[in-house]
Amino acid sequence: MNETKALEIACPLPLNDHRHIKLAHGGGGRMMQQLIEDVFVAAFDNPVLRGGHDGAVLEFPHGRSVLTTDSYVVRPLFFPGGDIGALAVNGTVNDLTMCGAEPLFLTASFILEEGLETEKLWRVVKSMRSAADAAGVSIVTGDTKVVERGHGDGMYINTSGVGRINHDTRVGPKRIAAGDVILVSGDIGRHGMAVMGEREGLAFTTPIESDCMPLWSTVHAMLSAGIDIHCMRDATRGGLCAVLNELARGSSLQFDVDERDIPISESVRGACEVLGLDATHVACEGRFVAIVPRGDEERALYVLKSQNESASMIGRVLDGEPGLVTIRTPIGGRRILDMPAGELLPRIC
Amino acid sequence: MKHVDEYRDPHAAQKLAQAIRKVVTQRWTIMEVCGGQTHAIVRFGIQDLLPDSVELVHGPGCPVCVTPLEMIDKALEIATRDDVIFCSFGDMVRVPGSRADLLGARARGADVRIVYTPLDAVRIAADNRDKQVVFFAVGFETTGPANAMAVHMAKTQGLRNFSALVSQALVPPAIEAIMSAPDTRVQGFLAAGHVCTVMGTHAYAPLAAKYGVPIVVTGFEPLDILQGLYRCVLQLEQRRAQVENQYERAVCEAGNTAAQALLERVFRVVTRKWRGIGEIGESGWALTPEYEAFDAEKRFGLADAEVSEPEICISGLVLQGLKKPADCPAFGKQCAPDHPLGATMVSGEGACAAYYRYRRKRAA
Amino acid sequence: MCLATPGQIISIEGDDALSRRGQVRFGEAVRDACLAFVPEAKEGNYVLVHAGVAIAVLREDAAARALDLLGQIE
Structure with missing residues (x-):
């Protein structure tokens, strides 16, 4: 594709003038126009965006549609296996996906910190385009603001997304029923460890790559296979543990999972042992929990495994204590898996 | 993971639990001294496997828990200075002092950094010569070598901008304090394996003899703990009170002599206060004269202040x-x-x- | 106290007793650790690492014996 080729070259802004983002890049004048044309339109290039209006005029298919929005703040901006741009696209794409919608269009708003290297912005924007292509969505409108130096971590991104639902499966916590089977779409905790690993002093020699990826193709495959997904939710901050707790509360049922069935890579596991972290608390950016009726679980697992070999059936929904998540430990004990409290901190004791 | 997975085997755990049920004829109260073991007991649901007659009580072996309020207040006082980068283990930053905690101080602008190893704090000092870098050196004997190494490295590298706020605690005096309390309920101990890895086991025989309690040096994996409990219950049932070593793969009688050599050089034994318990004689470490130039309390001239715990808290x-x-x-x-x-x-x-x-x- | 994790030494550097360091593998995660207090440790050995510092070389014979004992419990 022409676009792909164009994206491989260096940042198109004339670097001698614009090595760093200046306040004027958000000032509404010529510099801002140049930034929009040379960076954002160049990278996201599509007919709607090229229209250059204040908003995107969309040809929208019939049926139910889904609208979602999310803001992305991450330090560092680049981490093994991804960056804030990939995160901003995949995060919103996955929010649409978890509602059962096929993602179609995204908006992208940037809050840039004065002094940000333009080259970094270009790398992020390129990464957004690649992620959007991989997820099959177009970035159709956006906005840019520049804040004074010291008032942002380089950049923040907000993306909103619209998608359509073209199937009859109703997906949501209220459909979860006792007897349902809980599955997870792949090994957990990579994203959180990738980001934590980049922070000072916590780096491992072998970098753990983020699991940041779009989930629509996996969910589409499940829906196409006729699996009656009762509920799905992607595991982001708070990890698998938070999702299980949210859904147990949302459905007023008890969830019971088996720790031995939770897929964790040996690198994440080793890092968690060293830092004293519970892998179920560690963030993911490309994993989801699917809850399916009994009888559908084998087919669901088959479809999930065809997309990610480490997908696993991890537990069941019980008609027990509402909102409680219990976990069977490797030695056959049982404990409560409670919501993670606050910031994830490595411990030595 | 080798040396981990073998000790999480469900069948062996069931068999050990069965063995405990077989030998126990009455109610016994056993304290696991170490917070790491408490963590493993709850994380793996070990209590579920035990008969009701074996009661576990959780000891004071958590360096974070026993660090006195005054010390946390001192940490906060240092951390909020403009010229300071304050480094701490992650578990310490959420612990409330009498008014605030370190995370709160960070939110209000203090440069508080979480490190995985004290040696990173030394590196931060080397990279930031224009700042005072202070490391909150909490720990029991296990963390002593790492903390001592940090201070020693700073001295060797001539890093005058590095200092340590030392809150080191020692396990044997704590066991003694618990056993000498008139209302003690503890009949047997699981001693902390990693403390013994560093210090050896010889400090425990006099305690076992004096108070007639079995002490089993125990590891941290579920099977270690179950086996430690089994051996402790067996001793209690047989009316024995000896020191046994369940954790032989990591603990020998003499401990780690290379580490002890540096510990002796860097630290001297002092009386210290334990949060919630009070003062215990010869139960802590402070820096020796050779290293006291790296003592943050001295460097920042901090005075002791009396503060009290919330009354309701037990x-x-x-x-x-x-x-x-x-x-x-x-x-x-x-x-x-x-x-x-x-x-x-x-x-x-x-x-x-x-x-x-x-x-x-x-x-x- | 004190979370210490067993890992395998995959390389060692530094000759001076107090500056010995090495790469240690935990599962598939590799990290640098101080080896000053385990002068006897060799590549391939498993060490117990606490707060970035190795505090013991794990004794394989003792581990095997303990596992044997566990196997014999009736």
């Missing part, structure tokens, strides 16, 4: 095994991991936090 009694977390009127109400009153609710291995997280309601 963390001191919990730490001594006299009360269970659920006996506290504030437990799960005014006091929870998000808004802790006492240190046992803050640290992940604090008995109250562990109970809150894993055993708040009995699993169905």
Whole structure:
């Protein structure tokens, strides 16, 4: 594709003038126009965006549609296996996906910190385009603001997304029923460890790559296979543990999972042992929990495994204590898996 | 993971639990001294496997929990200075002092950094010569070598901008304090394996003899703990009171002599205060004259201040095994991991936090 | 106290007793650790690492014996 080729070259802004983002890049004048044309339109290039209006005029298919929005703040901006741009696209794409919608269009708003290297912005924007292509969505409108130096971590991104639902499966916590089977779409905790690993002093020699990826193709495959997904939710901050707790509360049922069935890579596991972290608390950016009726679980697992070999059936929904998540430990004990409290901190004791 | 997975085998765990049920004929109260073991007990649901007649009480072996309020206040005083980068282990930053905690100080602009190893704090000092870099050197004997190494490296590298706020505690005097309390309920101990890895086991024989308690040096994996309990119960049933070493793969009688050599050079034994318990003679370490130029308390000229714990909090009694977390009127109400009153609710291995997280309601 | 994790030494550097360091593998995660206090440790050995510092070389014979004992429990 022409676009792909164009994206491989260096940042198109004339670097001698614009090595760093200046306040004027958000000032509404010529510099801002140049930034929009040379960076954002160049990278996201599509007919709607090229229209250059204040908003995107969309040809929208019939049926139910889904609208979602999310803001992305991450330090560092680049981490093994991804960056804030990939995160901003995949995060919103996955929010649409978890509602059962096929993602179609995204908006992208940037809050840039004065002094940000333009080259970094270009790398992020390129990464957004690649992620959007991989997820099959177009970035159709956006906005840019520049804040004074010291008032942002380089950049923040907000993306909103619209998608359509073209199937009859109703997906949501209220459909979860006792007897349902809980599955997870792949090994957990990579994203959180990738980001934590980049922070000072916590780096491992072998970098753990983020699991940041779009989930629509996996969910589409499940829906196409006729699996009656009762509920799905992607595991982001708070990890698998938070999702299980949210859904147990949302459905007023008890969830019971088996720790031995939770897929964790040996690198994440080793890092968690060293830092004293519970892998179920560690963030993911490309994993989801699917809850399916009994009888559908084998087919669901088959479809999930065809997309990610480490997908696993991890537990069941019980008609027990509402909102409680219990976990069977490797030695056959049982404990409560409670919501993670606050910031994830490595411990030595 | 080798040396980990073998000790998490469910069949062996069931067999050990069965063996304990077979030998036990009466009620026994056993204290696991170490917070790391408390953590493993709740994380793996070990209590579920035990007969009701074996009662576990959780000891004071959590360096975060026993660090006195005054020390945390000192840490906050240092951390909020403009010229300071304050480095701490992650578990220490959420522990409330008498007014605030280090995370709160960071939110208000203090440069508080979480490090995995004290040696990173030394590196930060080398990279930031224009700043005072202070490391909060909390720990029991296990963390002593790492903390001593940091101070020693700073001295060797001539890093005058590095100092350590030392809050080192020692296990044997704590065991002695618990056993000499007139109302003690503890009949046997699981001694902390990693403390013994460093210090060896010789300090425990006099304690076992003096108080007639079995002491089993125990590791941290579920099978280690179950085996430690089995050996402790067996001794109790046979009316023996000896020191046994369950954790032979990591503990020998003499301990780690290379580490002890540096510990002796860097630290001297002092009386210290334990949060919730009070003063215990010869139960801590401070820097020796050779290294006292790196003592943050001296460098910043901090004075001791008397502060008191919230009245309702019973963390001191919990730490001594006299009360269970659920006996506290504030437990799960005014006091929870998000808004802790006492240190046992803050640290992940604090008995109250562990109970809150894993055993708040009995699993169905 | 004190979370210490067993890992395998995959390389060692530094000759001076107090500056010995090495790469240690935990599962598939590799990290640098101080080896000053385990002068006897060799590549391939498992060490117990606490706060970035190795505090013991794990004794394989003792581990095997302990596992044997566990196997014999009736």
